[in-house]
Amino acid sequence: MVSAVSDDRRYVLTLGCLDRPGIIAAITSFIAEFGGSILEAGYHSDLETGWFFTRQSIKASTVPFGVEELRERFRQIADELGPDTEWQVHDSGLRRRAVVLVSKEGHCLHDLLGRASAGELPATIEAVIGNHLDLAAMAEAHGIPFHHVPFPKDPAERGPAFDQVRELVDKHDPDAVVLARFMQVLPERLCEHWAGRAINIHHSFLPSFVGARPYHQAFVRGVKLIGATCHYVTAELDAGPIIEQDVIRVDHADGVSDMVRQGRDIERVVLARGLRWHLESRVLVHGKRTVVFS
Amino acid sequence: MVSAVSDDRRYVLTLGCLDRPGIIAAITSFIAEFGGSILEAGYHSDLETGWFFTRQSIKASTVPFGVEELRERFRQIADELGPDTEWQVHDSGLRRRAVVLVSKEGHCLHDLLGRASAGELPATIEAVIGNHLDLAAMAEAHGIPFHHVPFPKDPAERGPAFDQVRELVDKHDPDAVVLARFMQVLPERLCEHWAGRAINIHHSFLPSFVGARPYHQAFVRGVKLIGATCHYVTAELDAGPIIEQDVIRVDHADGVSDMVRQGRDIERVVLARGLRWHLESRVLVHGKRTVVFS
Amino acid sequence: MVSAVSDDRRYVLTLGCLDRPGIIAAITSFIAEFGGSILEAGYHSDLETGWFFTRQSIKASTVPFGVEELRERFRQIADELGPDTEWQVHDSGLRRRAVVLVSKEGHCLHDLLGRASAGELPATIEAVIGNHLDLAAMAEAHGIPFHHVPFPKDPAERGPAFDQVRELVDKHDPDAVVLARFMQVLPERLCEHWAGRAINIHHSFLPSFVGARPYHQAFVRGVKLIGATCHYVTAELDAGPIIEQDVIRVDHADGVSDMVRQGRDIERVVLARGLRWHLESRVLVHGKRTVVFS
Amino acid sequence: MVSAVSDDRRYVLTLGCLDRPGIIAAITSFIAEFGGSILEAGYHSDLETGWFFTRQSIKASTVPFGVEELRERFRQIADELGPDTEWQVHDSGLRRRAVVLVSKEGHCLHDLLGRASAGELPATIEAVIGNHLDLAAMAEAHGIPFHHVPFPKDPAERGPAFDQVRELVDKHDPDAVVLARFMQVLPERLCEHWAGRAINIHHSFLPSFVGARPYHQAFVRGVKLIGATCHYVTAELDAGPIIEQDVIRVDHADGVSDMVRQGRDIERVVLARGLRWHLESRVLVHGKRTVVFS
Structure with a gap:
């Protein structure tokens, strides 16, 4: 492409x-x-x-x-x-670069790696950084370096870990810093540092179900559709400009684990679409809204 | 049917x-x-x-x-x-009865009247009650009595108007009290009195954008899909058990008025589906969630 | 608008x-x-x-x-x-004119009349022409003249009836001739005469299920989604340039009559969208394809 | 699960x-x-x-x-x-077995391998068989044996190759033979031999666009939605009982290559859903139709 x-x-x-x-x-x-x-x-x-x-x-x-x-x-x-x-x-002749931040859940990373291998992603994935080791083998099987940065349990002590992530990311000078189910809230200084380049996939249809365990929240509220949202990361949690969203129908027979499973299919594709549009300079941000020339 | x-x-x-x-x-x-x-x-x-x-x-x-x-x-x-x-x-041999509460926006009422005429709605519409006169002619063109109950501007003084609505509704002993863009928050005593029978169509994908002007809220937040929610009315605003929801895609080119127009197509069909399921005893409520045997 | x-x-x-x-x-x-x-x-x-x-x-x-x-x-x-x-x-300061052709099924006409009344349709409906009398009252309740043109059973003898329809249509010089479930195949000379102005709603996701009884065909084939297609009328049946399509999910529990009922919700909205885009000069035809600046 | x-x-x-x-x-x-x-x-x-x-x-x-x-x-x-x-x-305590047949396009295989690794697929993938070598490395990176069975250019001479495929498949006695963009028409005897177990993903919304190059056909016809269909393989091409279908919206700006790319996202998920339901004994076939207790 x-x-x-x-x-x-x-x-x-x-x-x-x-x-x-x-x-x-x-x-x-x-x-x-x-x-x-x-x-x-x-x-x-x-x-x-x-x-x-x-x-x-x-x-x-x-x-x-x-x-x-x-x-x-x-x-x-x-x-x-x-x-x-x-x-x-x-x-467009200069290939763009992405760095992917992950935790334990591998479905988004696996999807991005597959798209990159197939030449479908308009970027190379330069590195994968995880706060757990679970996805090291997945990255390495695709020949992508994996960096493990353990995070302390106490959120107040995570500063040095974030500094290390920043350093690892910045040496690639990436066009996109992809939070592929990274599950860590970026500190404000990183949000600002990567402004317009850090892209998150949140596993709900924002602004519904901000924060932790959105599928659990969705189950409790009894919604009939669940969704995913790809957005730029800003200092306010899950409130950055939205690039793309989509939903899938659920019903009373779907428990939380069914929502988690079905939601993955939406997360994958919403992240991939949003990232692609970002990388192809199709997304213009104005305040809290985006113009997407898809 | x-x-x-x-x-x-x-x-x-x-x-x-x-x-x-x-x-x-x-x-x-x-x-x-x-x-x-x-x-x-x-x-x-x-x-x-x-x-x-x-x-x-x-x-x-x-x-x-x-x-x-x-x-x-x-x-x-x-x-x-x-x-x-x-x-x-x-x-099912006993035809069910519905009373519809409206304000000025007629698209949901028009849709319900069409379905009722076509024999598609498993109920007769016994009466339409409006706090404005705008939709009187529409109801009467379908041979349905319209009752005008003006509401005072001051919410604190609306008690008697709600009493009058209650009386007009109750004399039909309806199986469904349909708030078809009624735009008035029912007092707690009416929510309880019509518990399990009062059905509202809210013009957003709940729990996003509770309350007033949801399309305006959606525009400001920059969402990429807008929706509608059909739910039972409870004392907590827009928080009752959800019967049905659906969404439609919007993009940056859609202003608030475009969302209002496109949203109507979703509101109509979500209300009609939810009401139909309610009338056919397909909806079982358990706490804040519903089981819908559709 | x-x-x-x-x-x-x-x-x-x-x-x-x-x-x-x-x-x-x-x-x-x-x-x-x-x-x-x-x-x-x-x-x-x-x-x-x-x-x-x-x-x-x-x-x-x-x-x-x-x-x-x-x-x-x-x-x-x-x-x-x-x-x-x-x-x-x-x-856009000149209000556009539409004439609607119908048969017995009123859901599309009812929907268009509602949109026209609400000022949502960028056209006035000048007349409704039916080959049956079923929808006369519906048109007249909205103050729209209804013309009844009975069609002989034998398709070979329908020429004069089509001539009469043409004459009734042409005296309004309409911007759109809307076949709202008209159920009659226009003769080639009328397709040519109204080329680029005659718009049909077909109750399937074309090119699947061309011709008669598409929901029946869909049931027999066991599809999991049913649809509707709004297209310009050309001499080849159901093969004209497509303006808009949409689908709705069905499952094994849906018989033909359920598909008919659910399909109506798609037909209505697909026709309304397609017609709106046509009237706002958003549709450019090139060969068998359309460019839609929606 | x-x-x-x-x-x-x-x-x-x-x-x-x-x-x-x-x-x-x-x-x-x-x-x-x-x-x-x-x-x-x-x-x-x-x-x-x-x-x-x-x-x-x-x-x-x-x-x-x-x-x-x-x-x-x-x-x-x-x-x-x-x-x-x-x-x-x-x-359900006996883990089910699947064999996957592929050609050159790897997106469906990559997706299935990811789901299998994540424990999301209720089966083990026992082997991958390809008529080209392109996907050997992908299978082997997941520790799955890959068998290369070259197919002669002349369809009339492919009998022995199909025999070899059959032998390779049958030694695993699989619960599912998955044609993951295999691009070869199975001979009737294999359709019968694997009846009720051979599952294909066709890259169109069947019955539209049977056979070769469905996205090209879709482009030429100017449809506004493209789709994918997961179905049981029968002797009649692309006419077996449908398990699952889905669609995605396209517009005039999407060329054939855009449709191919976007269609992959639908193919993946439709195949995964259909295969899952098959493996969990949720699909009952009756004639040309399926009952899916999803």
Whole structure:
């Protein structure tokens, strides 16, 4: 899908700014001037916030200069769109990197490893870090280094362990830090440090059932659908911008363990979709909401 | 579907009791003894609570005595199942009655009236009661009496209005009191008075977005699916036992008004399904959870 | 949603042409030049067919001239995009008109009438035409004229009846001819005459179960989901371009009559969505496929 | 879920026979007589065929004799239910065995291996057989023997290869022969030999898009949902009794390769669900239809 093969290579421009007439014309005229071919284009004018968002996927082979010059030239367009404008140009020819944080439950990791092996994930998994050893063999069977960082029982004493995780993660300078059922609440300083890159899969349909044991909570409440939510990690627990959600039907015959089992099928696919969209620069965050050009 | 035509007529037995071996044998042997034909049978042993639930739909024409004698005879079986046993026998030959409470939004009422006209709802709608006049014409076009009970602005002064609603409802002795976007919180005494009969449609996927303006809350939180919940009304707001829920996908392009519009399609069908199951004695309540033999 | 109130009024441009660099720039620069504000923009480059599609919804109050002049001016842009270019500009300030064809089953008509009454359908229903009288009262209760055109039993003799239907339809010059469970196969000449305007709801997930009694076919095949399809009518039965589809889960306990009942909930909503998108100029047809900017 | 640990061990009785009053009483009285505790019970009276189906899951520790004697004793009950009665008693304490047939696409195999490792699949995967070598390493990384059986290009010459597959499969006497994207049409004699045990995942929502390249067919037809179907293999291609189906939404922006990628997520989960239900004796086949006590 996304590879270094020149004909598939794309420069992906994402931009958010205050809306006003002429933005699309300015951007697309800029691209047309050098003969750039737009393969995918998404636009969204948010009438409630007055904000404008776009994602342009330009065929790299139709750009007569490099990505750095593309960024340089575009800067002038962006500057005219106002001081709050945020934008990026991502080169799909550069393979993206992910680091995965896990605990004992392996279904999400197994799924991600399978997608990575099949070339379906637009990233390489650089390392897996676990606070338990349970998933070491799974990572290593796929040739991915596994790092074990034991966590003390007392949450107040976990600072050094988080520092070690941070160090292990940061040396890969990853595009995505994936909390694949990591089960640890990141301290605020890590949330900020990895802002916009740390992605969690929560095993409920948020905002229902924040925090621990969501399937148990779902059983007690007697809901008829259970879900999973992929979201960016922020300092407030399970309250970050939502990238993707999905649900599956349950009924009175499903106990907590049945929900846990069936929920895994949703967790896997919701995480995979959310991560993919993040890696392909399809997700633009604005406050607590996301624009997803899927 | 459910009518007085003898060959379709069913006696529907529902029962909940502490689980122990032999219950199904006791009940079905009782039915077999008089040659009763079971058209539908549902069983559920709840391993988490140790409770047993069943619903038996018996072809009325295979019962060689009336429904009163059926109840009389079954009482002996039930007595042996322990003092906490709860059971009912419902005669599908008796058409059930519903009263609908509304405010200004007519989509749920319109849908219920259509189903009732088409003979799809296993009940007659006896009356519609509104705290506004907006839906009077809609009810009357279907030949259903509409009663207007204006509500004072100050919630503290609504007691007499609720008394009037209660009186209007109770004279129909309805099997279902349907809050079809009624938008008023029932006082505790009415919740208790109509316990197990008052059914609400809430326009969110509960327990997310309890209370007022749930679509607005959903927009602010940036969820990717919106939903609706049909539940029994209890004194705690939007916390009664859930009968049915469903969701529909939304994305960043959907503003609050789009969610309101799309949500209506879910509200209609979730209310109709939940109400149908209630009227066909398919819903057994146990604590905050429901067993639905759909 | 769509009304003549000036601030909501939109000019909706839809266009399909052979893809090449610069199209978006040409169109949006054209709009930017007169200060037009784009409220919604959809683009699609079909890599498999080399075709480009767009829909632009321009705030009418930002266009300093009338819709006719807008069309006149845009013609020059369109001419430069090649001879196969197809485009339209639709003024949302002009309320669209629909005529509904029915037979005996009223659930789709009832649903459409409810949406029209609630102002949710971006069209007025000008007339209902039935080959049976069953739904006359339903239409008339909503103040919509009903025309009865009886159809002879022998399909070979139905020509004059179709001529009469055509005449009744055409005098409203409708934007949509809605076959709401009409159950009659339109003759080829009518398919051509109403090409791109005749919309059917078929009660299966096409291409499964073409033709008569699809729920019966679904039961016999033992499928686990049943569906409905909203599509443009073409001469080949149930093979026209699909606008929208959806499904609902069934199981072994659902007989044909249960499927019929549950299927209605899907038919209603699939037709309503498809019709809405058609009326809002969100559907572009290319060969047997549709692009839907929903 | 299903293991040899005595307290979880279940004897699962499945039965189909001509419906008549008293069957449930006969079966459950039989179980009650020896004090058997029923953990799960499913019943279905098919009004269209006059056939009755049941599944009873009995807690093994409440049966005061072995499974063989249970079968022996039940035989008398079954004999009284008529000559067409079919029944089985399955001991969940005996771990079931599966053999998986594959070609080049590994996503279904990877998923099954993950579920087996996690103890989520109620079977051991005894062997993987491929007509290509692509997935040998994947199987072996999980410690499962892989057998390579090359298939000649000419379908007419594949007889010996199928014989070899049959021999490799049969020596494990498997409860399930899983065609996990095997891409080869089984010859009729193998369909008959493995009748009721060979399970296929077809990458479309059957009966739409039988045969080769279903996603390509789906793209050409312009459907708005794509699906997958898990079914028993019979001599007629893709026409065997359906165990499970599901769908996922696509739109005009999804090309064939996008459908292939998104479809994998449905294939995986539909196969896993269908296989699980088969292995837990939840699927009863009657003609071309299945009763699934899920």
